[in-house]
Amino acid sequence: MTAPSPKRRQPRRRRRGLGLWAFFFSSILLLALIGALGLGLYGVQLDKVVREKFEGQRWALPARVFARPLELYVGRPITQDALIGELERLKYRRNAGLERAGRFHVEGDRVLIRTRPFRFWDGAEPEQRVEVRIADGLVTDIRSGANGRDLALVRLDPALIASIYPTHNEDRVLLQRKQLPPLLIKTLLAVEDRSFYKHQGIDPRGIIRAAYENLMAGRTVQGASTLTQQLVKNFYLTQEQTLERKAKEAYMAVLLDQRYSKDEILTTYANEVYLGQDGSRAIHGFGLASRFYFDRDIDELTVPQIALLVGILKGPGEYNPRRNPEQATARRNLVIDVMAFHQIITADQAEAAKSSPLGIKDGGAKPSGVYPAFVQLVRRQLQRDYREADLRSEGLRIFTTLDPLIQSQTEAAIGERMPKLDKQRGYSLGTLETAAVVTSVAQGEVLAIVGGRDTEYAGFNRALDAVRSIGSSIKPVIYLTALAQPERFSLVSPIADKPISLRAGGELWTPKNYDHRVHGTVPLYKALAKSYNLATVNLGLQVGVGEVAKMLRKLGAVRPVSEVPAMLLGSASLPPIELAQVYQTIAAGGFRAPLRAIREVLDASGQPLNRYPLAVEPVVSSDAAYLTQWAMRQVVEQGTATWLKQRLPDGMTVAGKTGTTNDMRDSWFAGFSADRVLVVWVGRDDNKPMGLSGSSGALRVWGDIMAEIGSEPLSDAFPDTIEIASACGSSDIPFSRGHTGGSAACGGGGGGRSRSAPAASDNDEPKLAQGEPANQPDPTPPRRERQERPQNSPFMSDFYGN
Structure with missing residues (x-):
């Protein structure tokens, strides 16, 4: 008998359903774990990003450009108004209690200041209270406001004049x-x-x-x-x-x-x-x-x-x-x-x-600062003097030579004089333009630059880039070239002021004097003082046009010039900054120091950047430089710049030279005191004739500026290498010791009318012709027909050209 077969168990549907839910939930849990792991890993990555930037260099900082600091010491020439103006430019606020740094208070002849702390290139200057007394335009006493002890020097924090930004601005x-x-x-x-x-x-x-x-x-x-x-x-x-x-x-x-x-x-x-x-x-x-x-x-x-x-x-x-x-x-x-x-x-x-106004100030924190012309020079000299790799560093601190006080005085003088010159010539306001450069004699530091009448315009800078014919401003270079040869020339060497004609390529060049006269044989210094064109050309041909061009380059001109006879009367074209370099070298006794706008550059950590060395080098004998200075003083004493004697303070002895180019397209005056070199140009941007000579245009601006900026007069003392002798009725003519420059010329012969052709040269003031009184208003020069520029002329090239 067979056993009955066992009954099959029916699957439990409920248990199967639970298995599906378990699988679903386990899958969700697994996905959540994977998501959490991924989110955690992503968080680790984000955390790294957060830390790297937050703990590293957070911002690309611009380079900060500072002016020179104002240094106060007993004997410093400065008025109380000038000091207050400087403090206000530094954003110091009036506050009797001096409750915080950057405050000042005035009590009679005392100015009480609570200075700001500042780290300079040579160390830190702490915050302190100081008391400064000023009398008769001089600092007479400086004391600590904390303990009353005398202070030898107080250096204020410098003004931030500009920022140079990273590439992303x-x-x-x-x-x-x-x-x-x-x-x-x-x-x-x-x-x-x-x-x-x-x-x-x-x-x-x-x-x-x-x-x-x-x-x-x-x-x-x-x-x-x-x-x-x-x-x-x-x-x-x-x-x-x-x-x-x-x-x-x-x-x-x-x-x-x-x-x-x-x-x-x-x-x-x-x-x-x-x-x-x-x-x-x-x-x-x-x-x-x-x-x-x-x-x-x-x-x-x-x-x-x-x-x-x-x-x-x-x-x-x-x-x-x-x-x-x-x-x-x-x-x-x-x-x-x-x-x-x-x-x-x-x-x-x-x-x-x-109920209060918004109080918005125009021009706050300008990108190019309030001195755009100067900042342009800083940018160029950074490239000249420092390695490109170093300049890519961020957060540089650039300490410059700009003197805000001198800059503001220069701008104010120009702003007052230029409208008068427009009116004098019957021009609409703003027709005439100008440029100015102020440097220190001893250090070759650029103290102020004006690139045009609109001093806040950051575009075309005429002081650096307006390349114009310099006219008679070149004449001191010619006379210096001669005086550098004491065996041939002295200040009283006879120079023939007589007509001359030169022919080459079928063209005839016949320069003439402004007054249409010849003056015979004149002493060398007088030929410069009176700006005689014929004497200058004859002297220049004696020493050689090539030698004059070489001397111009030695003194600091870097632009090439055409070595043609017309160069002797100013066909050479230079911007004001280069002419300032030339005169700087003469004023410094023949020592050329490349003009500089930068004192020091520090990196973000306060360490100085290595710079290319700028060596001061002698380029001409000090005797020749001194004798040229003396002759240039006669330009002011008895020559084309006698107006300065009535404009400058008593005892302010200066030297300089006027310059006027063909058809009065350019008006120049370049000169110096014992501590300041100043070059001024006046003209039109379209290069059209303007009717102003060197003495009726640029000289007036130059005198206004020099009267304001406070300079030391040239000394009357002679160097040991110079001896004084009697000549031409004077007992104080300087000579180089051992000079053999020939006999003296002490008069101006001739005086008859020249029959030479109309001048193609610098022709200075008609009021200064032989026998005319000085210090008279500048008359309008006789009208002349404009001459066309000869083509391919060995004489006229770069002279008639616009």
Whole structure:
């Protein structure tokens, strides 16, 4: 009998269902673990990004360019008004209590100053209280305000005159946490992130609140980004509006908050936040924005100014106070209401703040500074004197030779004189242009540059780039070339002022004197003082045109000149800066020091950059240089620049030379005192004749400037290598010892009318013709027909040319 077969168990459907759910949940858990692992790994990567930038170099800082510091010492020539003007240019504020650095107070002949600390290239200058007494234009006493002890020297912090920016054109004035005003911090947090010190980088309550408000309004009316999120967006991410970027922003904000303190995050935000645009330059951070909008440091801002800066954060374009003052005012007043609501300020303060003007200052924190012509020279000399690799370093500190006091005095003198010259010639205002260069004699430092009548224009710089014929300004070079040969020439050597004609290639060159006269045989110094063209040409041909060109290069001219006879009367073309170099070498006794606008460059760590050596070298004998200086003094005493004797202060002895080019297209005066070299050019940009000679145009500007900048007169003492002898009725003619320059010429013979052709040369003032009195108003020169430029002329090339 067979056993019954066992019954098959029916599968339990319920258990199978549970297995599917277990599989589903285990899969979800596995995916969650994988996601968490991936998110964690992604967080590690993001954390690395956060740390690398936050702990490394956060910003590409621009190079800061500083003027020379004002140094005060007993005996320093300066008036009280000039000192106050310098302090105001440095943004020092009047404050009787001197409560903080950058304040000053005036009591009678005393100026009380609380200086700012500053680190120079040669060490740090501490903050201190000083008392400066000034009498009769001199510093008579300097004492410490703390203990009353005498101080030998006080050096004020230099003015920041410009910034040279990195390639991306961002700029900042970096602030530390302690430099952020409490009022600014409270206002910022009240408006942008009231829970900043409580949340962990993101604010969930704020997110929910903003979502509700936006849902009720049907549009975005409120944001939920914390300051930390805003910093992440600006510092690490782009501005694109996507969920991916938002999620990344939140994640990085949490990581940032975990890694760094609230104060570190807040300080970085204050330095990073975008607050406007200045052309191609982005304005980042409250420090720069304070200067850009109000021309003030951040710690000097008022309630309405702080409210405006915080208000601009919402939309720097929409609330730009310069373009949209009404919208900016409304936004500022809303911030002021928030300040009052949170009791940051009182109701009375709020009402006063809302009724105040915006107070925007034009020109604050300019990218090229207030001295664009000088900054252009700085840029060029950086390339000349420093390695390109070093200049790519960020955060350089460039200390320059600019003297803001002399610069402002030069600009003021030009601003006053040039309209008078326009009016004198019957031109519309602004027709005539000008350029000026001021240097120091001893160091060859460029103290001031004016590149045109609009001194704030950062475009064409006539002082550096206007290459114009220099006219009679070349004559001292010719006479120096002769005096460098004492065996042949002395100051009283006879020079023939007689007609001369030269022919080459079928063309005839016949120069003449301005007064259409010849003066016979004259002493060498008189030929220069009176700017006799015929005597100069005859002398130049004796020493050789090539030798004169060589001397011009020795003195510092770098542009090539055509070695043709017309060069002897000014066909050579140079910009004012090169002519200043030439006269600098003469004024320095024959020692050439390449003109420099930079004293020192420090890298971001305060270490000086290596620079190419700029050696001072003797290029001509000191005796010849001194004798040329003496002859140039006679230009002022008895020659074409006698007007200066009535313009300059008594006892101010100077030397110089006028220059006028063909058809009066260019007017020059170049000269020097014991410590200053000054070159001035006046002309038209279209190179048309203007009717002003060297003495009726540039000389007037030169005299105004020199009278203002305060210079030391040339000394009457003679060097040991010079002896004094009697000649030509004078007992004080200097000679080189052992000179054998021949007999003296002591008179001007002739005097008859020259029959030579019309002049193609520099012709200075008709009032200074033989026998005419000096110090008379400049008459209008006789009108002459314009001569066409001869083609391929060995004489006229680069002279008639425009």
